[in-house]
Amino acid sequence: MYCPYCGDEDLRPHEDARGAAAGQAPQTAPGAWECRSCARVFSVRFIGLLAPVVAR
Numbered sequence: 001m002y003c004p005y006c007g008d009e010d011l012r013p014h015e016d017a018r019g020a021a022a023g024q025a026p027q028t029a030p031g032a033w034e035c036r037s038c039a040r041v042f043s044v045r046f047i048g049l050l051a052p053v054v055a056r
């Protein structure tokens, strides 16, 4: 998996820093990744499955 912005491979799951600041366990935002190269945080979201194409 590569960063869609800079193409680097150093991607890690993004942990929400607000939870850690409040003394709670860091929450991993669903689908969020952070690039350690360009410091961008982006999300990869599963939308759904393609419906089977029905021939008519």
Ligand SMILES: [Zn+2]
Binding pocket: 003, 004, 005, 006, 007, 008, 035, 036, 037, 038, 039, 040
């Ligand atoms: Zn990047």
